[in-house]
Each structure stands twice: as structure tokens, then as C-alpha cells.
Amino acid sequence: MMATRRFLDRAAPLVAAFLLLLGAESAQGQTPSSHAAEPPSRPSQDNQPYRVGAGDVIRVDVAGRTDVSGSFTVAEDGTVTIPVVGSVRVQGRTANEVRSDLSRRVSLFDRSSPGVTVTVAEYKSRKIFVLGAVLLPGIYAFAEMPTVWDAIAEAGGPLDDANLEAVELIPGEGTDGRRTQVIDIGSAIRETRTDALPRLRPGDTVRVPRGSIASTVQLMGAIMHPGSLPFDQAHDLVTAVVRSGGPTGDAELDKVQIIRTNGQKITRIKVNLDRYFEKGDQAGNPRLQPGDTVFLPHSAGNGVSAFAYVGFATAIVGLVTSVFILMDNNRN
Secondary structure, three states: OHHHHHHHHOHHHHHHHHHHHHHHHHHHOOOOOOOOOOOOOOOOOOOOOOEOOOOOEEEEEEOOOOOOOEEEEOOOOOEEEEOOOEEEEOOOOEHHHHHHHHHHHHHOOOOOOOOEEEEEEEOOOOEEEEEEOEOOOEEEEOOOOOEHHHHHHHOOOEOOOEOHHHEEEEOOOOOOOOOOEEEOHHHHHHOOOHHHOOEOOOOOEEEEOEOOHHHEEEEEEOEOOOEEEEHHHOOEHHHHHHHOOOEOOOEOHHHEEEEEEEOOEEEEEEEOHHHHHHHOOHHHOOEOOOOOEEEEOEOOOOOHHHHOOHHHHHHHHHHHHHHHHHHHHHHO
């Protein structure tokens, strides 16, 4: 009981530290990985005009001629069929080239030579599949082929549990022997070099895996919010406990266990967390490793006195939780 009280007494400085951290992150204007990047621009990167492909949808507008105007999907043979005009081959042509051809054809039956405009309404000939831990998995089309990160951003961005260190780029069919690549996008984001990531080709698939148990830390037992934390939020024992809401009123902080797995070998590390708060003993706040499980045992005797400080604990937990919510909102 005294150990838990000492933990709570020392939680206030930790809360203050997190508030300072919040201010620092706000000043630096860091962008978390869960934010979607701006979608790639529609003009092609090399400033070459886009050429229509099979599956694209083009929009044709002829002044004063609603019978000829409309949206038309390019067939597999590269043509569109337009009322009155007939079949027109458009594949491989720019919108301006298609416009010139249509203007000539329309002038054959309309001597007023009405103005003709042609635009690409949908770039479906350049499909990219984005699957896995993204907000909106599905099929996306681009005028300019995007980078891997651009495609993920277009799909709404990665989910909170996405493993951006192991994103797969799976080539589409008939891609000259290219093989599946595993790309560390997380590092590219941290180092602000997403523009250097591989650029996709039509038919490619981007798969974002979910984070594995090996990239998290599990907290169990006498903890306010048991469960898992991303390892980058739980590098040491005290941080992991605080981010999980702190211990319950009956936690025995002098009997904490860290269960660590290495292959088939399981190691149990006993930690006296109370010594860290009482004497500043760093052995009471060891570094954690991805995949660790932290277990805080409950006290054997749960008398009424064991919960004498629950109100204070709840206040501290609420403050810590508010800080983290504020930090998340600030990132968003």
C-alpha cells in the first residue's frame, strides 16, 4: 500500500514532464505517421501530357450539342463510341489530340464548328491496389504514378497499428521480372525522405501489415488499463506503467515481473519498482524490449485500506490520460 502511495506521489512530476513534451512537439510541428500525406498531383512528373489508356473515362463536351456530349469509358481495344460520331480510337493519345480529332469529326455534320473540350475524368488505366492496415483499402488510379507513401496516403493513411517498417510492394502482372520488395517507410517518414521511395507502376499492390506482438509491450495484472502499448511508447518500465494509467491501489510494486521470450526460452526478470521511487535505484526501472510482458501482482490482502488512495489515483490517471489525448489531438 505504501509502495503504491509513493508511486502516486511521484506521478505528478511525470505528468509535468509529459506536458513539457507536449509543448516541445507542438513547437517542432512534427507530423505523426498516422497523418495522410497530400495526394500526388495529377500532371505527370516529367511534364509530359497524360496519354489515355484502356479503362479510363473521358469527358467530352460539345457546345450546344448535348446529344454528343457525355462521359465515355475507353474499351479494351482503346476506343470510345460516341453518339452521332461513332467509334473513335483514343488510347495512346493526349486529351488535346483527342479533342482535335473530335472537332474535325463534329464539323462534318455540324457546319457551325462548335467548340469541343475533352478531359480525362477518371484515370482507371493506372490502377494501384492498396491493402492491409490503411483507413480505406481498395483500388486507386493516378495520372502520375505515385510513390509507395503517396499511395498509402491516398488510401487515407496508415492505421494506428500499421507496421510501416515492413510495407510490401508487390509488382503487377507482366512487370519485367520485378520481385516483391519490403520497404521501411517508417524510417523514410522520420528522415523526411518519402520523395525518394520507389515509384509504383500500373497494377502494383501495396500491402501494409499490422504491427506484430514483437513490436509491442504487454501490461497485465494490477494495472489501471491492462493491454498492449507500442514499443516506441514503452522503452522503460516506469514509462510503460504510467502510459497504462498507473498501478491499481493494491499493486505490489516490489514484486513486478518482466517476462521475456527469446526463441523458446522464457526468462522472468524480478523488479523492485518501489526502490526506483524511494531511492532512485535505476535497477528498479529497467529498459524494456519489444515483445516483453510486464506483470504487476495484486496484494494478497485486499482490505478496505488498500483502496484508500483510489480517488487520488483516479485523478492522476485522468490527468495522464488527458495529456495523451491532448498530444494525439495536437498531432492530428
